[in-house]
Amino acid sequence: MTDIVPMPAQSDNADRPDLPHNxxxxxxxxxxxxxxxxxxxxxxxxxxxxxxxxxxxxxxxxxxxxxxxxxxxxxxxxxxxxxxxxxxxxxxxxxxxxxxxxxxxxxxxxxxxxxxxxxxxxxxxxxxxxxxxxxxxxxxxxxxxxxxxxxxxxxxxxxxxxxxxSTGRGFSTFGEALTESLQMAEAAFKRDGKIAGIATRLDDLDHKMGGLHSSDLIILAGRPSMGKTSLVTNIAYNVAADYRGEKLEDGSTKTIAGGKVAFFSLEMSSEQLATRILAERTGINAHKIRQGDLDKYDFEKLRDATEELQNLPLYIDDQGGISVSQLAARARRLQRSVGIDLIIIDYIQLLSGTSGKSDVNRVQEVTQITTTLKALAKELSVPVIGLSQLSRAVEQRDDKRPQLSDLRESGSIEQDADVVMFVYRESYYLERTEPQADPNDPASSDKWTAWRQRMDDVYGTAEVILGKQRHGPIGKVVLAFDANITRFGNLDRQPRGDFDE
Incomplete structure (x- = not known):
């Protein structure tokens, strides 16, 4: 091979012959x-x-x-x-x-x-x-x-x-894809609960979704006071508390259960989030903790819980007003330093786009945000859960169960998400519509009795409605909900069919 040098031409490199080249x-x-x-x-x-x-x-x-x-x-x-x-x-x-x-x-x-x-x-x-x-x-x-x-x-x-x-992995043969699929099925077969993804420890939700899958963008939406933040806080704790890793020969750590969680709390401070988790773990009302309305026994429970949770692999970023590109940069930085298995964002409407241009309308900006979050999930190979608000259209219907069209700027969110699920608590609406019982009017008494019966049926429960799921069925699951400490959990065991649609 002859070493030849082309005729020079103007370029950015013309004045820098010392730059690396061949x-x-x-x-x-x-x-x-x-x-x-x-x-x-x-x-x-x-x-x-x-x-x-x-x-x-x-x-x-x-x-x-x-x-x-x-x-x-x-x-x-x-x-x-x-x-x-x-x-x-x-x-x-x-x-x-x-x-x-x-x-x-x-x-x-x-x-x-x-x-x-x-x-x-x-x-x-x-x-x-x-x-x-x-x-x-x-x-x-x-x-x-x-x-x-x-x-x-x-x-x-x-x-x-x-x-x-990085040139990427490029094409893989169908045989290689089949092998990866079999390996995933084998891992799920060996894992407790028979799920392929990260377990939320909300058993019926895990059964319906197969856990939280790597590279998925999961949108959790609901109207105010439905418990969106409480649910993802419970999931974050369950995943972090379940974390187990093993050292590999190259010195890296492989997650074998649970996961390390990055929680971007754009609305609440890290202290407020920690208080919620303490309330959930101790059973002490979060308001009482904030007010210091505690007796000696409560304080000892708080101290013991704090020691237990001290080394939880849960990393909270409570910086508000950041752009989606800043969030992505911080997530990559945390991935490089400690490794993460799950990202949670509370909530995506508080993010701004990367352009910073005032003439970009909000729908375009949300499209940019969801596209970036989906790309981030694939890039880091972790599930990303993003909380989202719902429009007020829900309040105008008799049946207030949310649906996909209720998502704000729903086009891009619905399109980019792999899973869209909604939190719905019927008791929240029922307790605000208690009918007046008139002893002299049998019809009004019957209405109140029916209302009371329905309240008894739904009290202490919440629905998680899966409106979209690329990998599995849609439907709903019913969870236990303790409003006093804002904790979601598993219902007492009943036939699973009672929870599925």
Missing amino acids: LSAEAAVIGSILYDNNAFQRVADILRPSDFYAPAHEEIYAACQLLIQNGRVADGVTLREQFEKDERLTNIGGAQYLAELLDSAAFGPEVQDYARIIRDLAMRRELINIGAGVQSRAMVPDRETDGSQQVELAERELFALAERG
Whole structure:
């Protein structure tokens, strides 16, 4: 392979000959493509035109890409015609240089090795540029961009570069997919409860969903006072309390039960969230804890529970007013530092989009938020539970059980979510519609008796309605609910059919 250097042209690299590059590898890849256009298919997933250091190589590769993708042949003749028409032939060293590239062609599988070398060197150059940009921005005071925003920008740039460095797994054979499916089924068979995902320890919900599945975006919605935050707080505790991991030979830790939980509490403070969990674990009303209305026995229970929960792998971020890109950056950072198995967001309407443009309407912004959250679930391979508000349309109906159309900005939320479930407590509405019983009016007395009977039937229960589920059936499950300590739990065992629709 001949080491040839193309004619110089203006580029960002022209003044930086010290930047990492390998002109011979670049010439070998382009020569291979010119010799046999099938070589392009072997490197197309690895390289893009901007990965080439030499401006001439960048232009030639881009021209080859355009011709081949349009079903034309890319060789010395067609490229010469293309560049002469655009009056750029001299920019690439003339027709002679196209002929010389053929002498540098790589043959066989080594063309992919050369392509990976080119990509690696391009990443190194980009890393140098990012570092220079970070230094430049930090040196020049900018009133509109403070230090924390500069850190976030640097993180985004580095993460984008890291994503560029990963070519992904690409296609897998059907046999490989079948093997993975069998392994998942085997893990579920061996696991307590026979579920494939992370157990919430709400047995009927686990039975219906198969647990919380990696890469799923799960939306939990409900009207105010239905208990959305209480339910995800209970799930967060159950998953974190169940956590068990084992050390692998490479020093990493593999989760074998439960999980480490990242809880983004955009509405409540971490102290309020911790108080809820303490109330749930001790049975002491959260209001009494906040007011300090405790006796000695209560205080001892709180102290013991605090010691028990001290090392719970539950990480709370209560910073309000953040964008979805900031949330994603913080989740990635936590994943790198401690590893996480579940992300919870309370709630998605409190997030802002990444554009920060005032002319973007809310529906577009929520679309951006849900798309980013779904991508984050796939990227980190963890389930993401996002709480969502419902519109007031629910209150206008006689049957106040929520449905998919009640989701605010429902189009994008319903489309991006793998699971949509609603919390509904009939007792909340019933207790506000108690009929007046008149001893002199048998009909009103009958109404009150029927109301009382229904209240007795639904008191201490809550429904979780699955309005959408990609992996399984829709329907509902009934959970126990203790309003005094806002705790969801399993009902006393009854035939499971009583809970399914």
